Amino acid sequence: MRDNSKVFAIRLLLVLVGIIALVVIGRKIMLPKSWGEYGYYRGDYINEEANRNMKYGTNDTCKSCHEEVYQLKAHSVHKNLSCEMCHAPIVEHVKEGKKIAKMPSVQNKEQIALCLSCHQEGIGRPKNFPLIDHQKHLRDQKVKPTHSCDQCHTVHDPMENITHARKITTLKEVVDER
Amino acid sequence: MNVKVTQEIIDSNRRTFIDKVIKGTIGGSLMLMIPMSSKLFGEVLSEEATLKNTINPMNLKANYCFMVDVSACIGCGNCCVADRKENNVPEGQYRTWVERYVIDMMNQIYVDSPNGGEKGYANTPLHETIKEVKEAFFVPKLCNMCDEPSCTQVCPVAATFTTPDGFVLVDKEHCVACGYCIQACPYGVRFINEETKTADKCTWCYHRVRKGKLPACVNACPTGARKFGDLNDPQSEVFKIYHSASRLRVLKKDLGNEPQLYYINLHEEVV
Amino acid sequence: MDAGMLQYVFPNDTHAHWTLMIVIYPYITGVVAGAFIVSALAHVFKVQSLMPVAKFALIFALSWLLFVTAPLLNHLGQPQRALNMLFTPNYVGPSMMAGFGYIYMSYSILLIFEILIIYRYELVLLKERSNGLKKVIYDVLTLWTNDKSIEGRKFDHKVAFVLAAIGIPLASSLHGYVGFIFGAVKTVEWWFTPLMPIIFLLSASVSGIAGMILFYILIKKFTNKVDEIQTDTIKTLVKLLWTFFIFDFLFEMLEIAVHAYGGTQGWHHVSGLLSGPLAWSFWTMQVTTLSIIPFFILGYLSLVKVSRKVLLIVAPIVSLMLLIQVLFMRWNVVIGGQLLAKSERGFATYHPLMFEKEGILVTAIMLIAPIVTLWLLSKIFPLWESPCDKELLH
Structure with a gap:
């Protein structure tokens, strides 16, 4: 090629075109397939995220095997509680329809702590929620300080025994009066 | 009439009996909360027990919103526990957290959130300088799912975006983890996940919602302080609250992000 | 009221996410933009006294330009995806950072092309005199051309002029853009001001010009060529530095003044920052020690006739002070903004570790690397005016 004054500038221009081509081709290759499917982002991610496995189910999940407890709880003051809140996420218990492990069911000190995590009196807790000072409550009810909560309050229906007892005593009083 | 007979009478009417007791005694507070059944999201699927859930198509007619009733929150931290497990959030990072606000007689405001409130507040002592408490309450925080999100605006690679059904998500396969979205988010809900090394935040459990379930924290909340639903569905609880006389507030309204997270009974001190 | 008592930050917001890397990224970019402005003054506006450093300015800019992305890549959680910025730039938002990728690339291409055009004739001459690897390098840099004709050199001149002219707005937008990245974040009161791009641009010019003065004198001293230092050039650079610095400092203070006078809720938070975590680095260092003192020294050098000996000692010292001033300014902006907790009740923390x-x-390595690179580049590109540069003028 004959050397002339503009060859360098022309070659430089070609380099520029090459760089632009590289970006354009790079983008073609690197652009995710589902880009722009719904908007300016990778559309597939929506399905990837939607498909992510849940760890917690709902109470209806538990119902299919534990109908009895479900019914008991569903008509108690604890009806709004999630079963998995006190036990554990369902994935730790059931896999593909089969039981893989026992659900934890806390007792004694752990149980007291669990109950008190909601029912302990504390600054900031709403007034219309059943709260107790644990030791005072045990003293007032004249039970041993070592009592665990479920000795009076069955956890799935905390007021079951209480109302029961109240009813009986009331009736007894009626009987006595007669 | 002996006791045994009485017992039989009670047992035969046990169901109605307990119902009456419940409605009569504590109906005023707890029972006001409408149980959030899966009715909201259509039928309960029979294969639920296997967790083999089908994804529902995107509900483009819905206008999902999240509501937090501050007056109902007891600061137990169950929502945070559930969230961490459901979404594999690394320790020390938070998709959601619960703050405690304490206002003393001098109108001094004390805010704390040890461990993001995850361990509850039952045994958390107050700041030592507080002499007398005037008012105290708990404020759960999570993604505000803004209609005008700052985070999606600043993301240089469009890895965070709003889905057609209105959720702001982060594509962790595309995110470069520059951290710009963390700077831009007014609510501090974003973080660089230590494990995935990408931006992360609360999704309102998009993966659960698409399967007809409530977000994990809403499911775990014992008092119904957290509510989720469709503002376009007149049957939904959020619709009823939205169209009632309840005081609704969003956080940092002045920034113009138009959050879809509403607070009920929120004090103006809350940022 | 004890501020410490009210301290509360959101749990994800306890520390700064943008580290020292993001402090030095605008710093390095700024030096590039500032040095380019000096070369443009010579090449476009024909400021004769700047001609001796016109080529040095370009190579100086290039040596820093090559390291603009280093801190960014080191900071990214997923550096292997960095090119996503070019492949899927978020123009929908639009994201200011996405635009930076393209502006940085365009500016890099422009600067390298400008250098290749301006040096072309000299490189062709050097190629003839060299062999081995150096010859190969020169062959590549001249794109395998050997033209030495006078028409060719006149054409180079025209192209260089056009490129430099395009380069001025491009260099300005490169750095103004960096300012915008911060200035557009409405959630951070300390950043959110339209003055931010202007302050960044002016401080960029300050750091670039100061860097040029410092390294011009240092290199000449270390190569035992002090006699070659042009007093005129230094004088012009000092006056230029003073002018840019006055505006830079003015806008820096103006931002605070307007903020303070407004006295909004946001200012209460910012003033706590300035009297607390940033008190030393902002008031003591950036404003007092490294702004007010250099302002008077520069004024003296610009307005009073000083001897060459004094000039050659004081000018590099004051330039170094301003280089550090800009570094402090970057720290105070980047880290300071992040220390403002989004809870509006206190401050986050940031304490960088050595290792x-x-x-x-x-950080230190990344700030030294451009200087090493400058030395390497000087082996290929003669930094100073060569006799052939002047031939064309006559």
Whole structure:
């Protein structure tokens, strides 16, 4: 090629075109397939995220095997509680329809702590929620300080025994009066 | 009439009996909360027990919103526990957290959130300088799912975006983890996940919602302080609250992000 | 009221996410933009006294330009995806950072092309005199051309002029853009001001010009060629530095003044920052020690006739002070903004460690690397005016 004054500038221009081509081709290759499917982002991610496995189910999940407890709880003051809140996420218990492990069911000190995590009196807790000072409550009810909560309050229906007892005593009083 | 007979009478009417007791005694507070059944999201699927859930198509007619009733929150931290497990959030990072606000007689405001409130507040002592408490309450925080999100605006690679059904998500396969979205988010809900090394935040459990379930924290909340639903569905609880006389507030309204997270009974001190 | 009592930050917001890397990124970019402005003054506006450093300015800019992305890549959680910025730039938002990728690329291409055009004739001459690897390098840099004709050199001149002219707005937008990245974040009161791009641009010019003065004199001293230093050039650079610095400092103070006078809720938070975590680095260092003192020294050098000996000692010292001033300014902006907790009740913390991934040592290496690169580049590109540069003028 004959050397002339503009060859360098022309070659430089070609380099520029090459760089632009590289970006354009790079983008073609690197652009995710589902880009722009719904908007300016990778559309597939929506399905990837939607498909992510849940760890917690709902109470209806538990119902299919534990109908009895479900019914008991569903008509108690604890009806709004999630079963998995006190036990554990369902994935730790059931896999593909089969039981893989026992659900934890806390007792004694752990149980007291669990109950008190909601029912302990504390600054900031709403007034219309059943709260107790644990030791005072045990003293007032004249039970041993070592009592665990479920000795009076069955956890799935905390007021079951209480109302029961109240009813009986009331009736007894009626009987006595007669 | 002996006791045994009485017992039989009670047992035969046990169901109605307990119902009456419940409605009569504590109906005023707890029972006001409408149980959030899966009715909201259509039928309960029979294969639920296997967790083999089908994804529902995107509900483009819905206008999902999240509501937090501050007056109902007891600061137990169950929502945070559930969230961490459901979404594999690394320790020390938070998709959601619960703050405690304490206002003393001098109108001094004390805010704390040890461990993001995850361990509850039952045994958390107050700041030592507080002499007398005037008012105290708990404020759960999570993604505000803004209609005008700052985070999606600043993301240089469009890895965070709003889905057609209105959720702001982060594509962790595309995110470069520059951290710009963390700077831009007014609510501090974003973080660089230590494990995935990408931006992360609360999704309102998009993966659960698409399967007809409530977000994990809403499911775990014992008092119904957290509510989720469709503002376009007149049957939904959020619709009823939205169209009632309840005081609704969003956080940092002045920034113009138009959050879809509403607070009920929120004090103006809350940022 | 005890501020410490009210301290509360959101749990994800306890520390700054943008580290020292993001402090030195605008710093390095700024030096590039500032040095380019000097070369443009010579090449476009024909400021004769700047001609002796016109080529040096370009190579100086290039040596820093090559390291603009280093701190960014080191900071990214997923550096292997960095090119996503070019492949899927978020123009929908639009994201200011996405635009930076393209502006940086365009500016890099422009600067390298400008250098290749301006040096072309000289490189062709050097190629003839060299062999081995050096010859190969020169062959590549001249794109395998050997033209030495006078028409060719006149054409180079025209192209260089056009490129430099395009380069001025491009260099300005490169750095103004960096300012915008911060200035557009409405959630951070300390950043959110339209003055931010202007302050960044002016401080960029300050750091670039100061860097040029410092290294012009240092290199000449270390190569035992002090006699070659042009007093005129230094004088012009000092006056230029003073002018840019006055505006830079003015706008820096103006931002605070307007903010303070407004006295909004946001200002209460910012004033706590300035009297607390930033008190030393902002008031003591950036404003007092490294702004007010250099302002008077520069004024003296610009307005009073000083001897060459004094000039050659004081000018590099005051330039170094301003280089550090700009570094402090970057720290105060980048880190300061992040210390403002989004809870509006206190401050986050940031204490860089010596040996962490984005720590002090890595930062120091990244700031020294451009200087080493400048030395390497000087082996290929003669930094100073060569006799052939003047031929064309006559």
